[in-house]
Amino acid sequence: MRLGFFTGRNGQPSTSLSWSVRLKIVKGAARGLAYLHECSPRKFVHGDVKPSNILLDNEFQSYISDFGLNRLINITGNNPDSSSGGFIGGLPYKSIQTERTNSYRAPEARVPGNRATQKWDVYSFGVVLLELLTGKSPELSPTTSTSMEILDLVRWVRKGFEEEKPLSDMVDPMLLQEVHAKKEVLAVFQVALACTEADPEIRPRMKTVSDNLERIGS
Structure with a gap:
């Protein structure tokens, strides 16, 4: 299954994890992303990290999918508007072009002509972390209760921490039932905030992100 099933169309969790x-x-x-960045011969960039490109098996083990499809589509000249799927290396895929959104892209990735970097993946992964933590879709543009200002998920979370709002105001209500997880949830929030820094030079490497996550709950 794909991780994209986590949030529904209204930004509410469609399943309880x-x-x-x-x-x-x-x-x-x-x-998986750290391996692509550090251990692959060319130190690849995924370029399209989002929940629907994270596959889960029956034990909820994660697998990064759709790696390199942007490059493949450009090489083959296939219609970018096609919603058809297919197989690469024996694995089924859906065209990444079927999800037209900038919600997971780093700010610099939204500028036409910029060359993809590994820090793009780090930012995108940070947005995925925030989605899992808050139970909100980054496409929802949450608003504050005292302002009509429209914020994306990253800015909404940052604003919450700047205003020292209770963690309960930002975290997915489903997680509040697990009191023991509060410190771990906060630690993952800190990792996500580091990943989604506006300046790519400040963002950590994916290997550092992975190492920091491994220490949480161990």
């Missing part, structure tokens, strides 16, 4: 399961998912995904 315990904190231990969510932590297992993000740790596995982080290890």
Whole structure:
């Protein structure tokens, strides 16, 4: 299954995942991205990290999918508007072009002509972390109760921490049932905030992100 099933169309969780399961998912995904960045011969950039590109098996082990499809589509000249799927390396895929959103892209990735970097993946992964933590979709543009200002998920969370709002105001209500997880949830929030820094030079490497997540709950 794809991790994209986590949030529904209204930004509310469409299924209940315990904190231990969510932590297992993000740790596995982080290890996969760190491997692409650090251990692959060319130190690849995924370029399209989002929940629907994180596959889960029956044990909720994570697998990074759709790696390199942007490059493949450009090479083959396939219609970018096609919503058809297919197989690469024996694995089924859906065209990444079917999800037209900038919600997971780093600010610099939204500028036409900029070359993809590994720090793009780090930012995108940070947005995925925030989605799992808050139970909100980054496409929802949450608003504050005292302002009509429209914020994306990253800015909404940052604003919450700047205003020292209670963690309960930002975290997915499903997680509040697990009192023991509060410190771990806060630690993952800190990792996510580091990943979503506006300046790519400040963002950590994916290997550092993975190492920090592995220490949480261990």
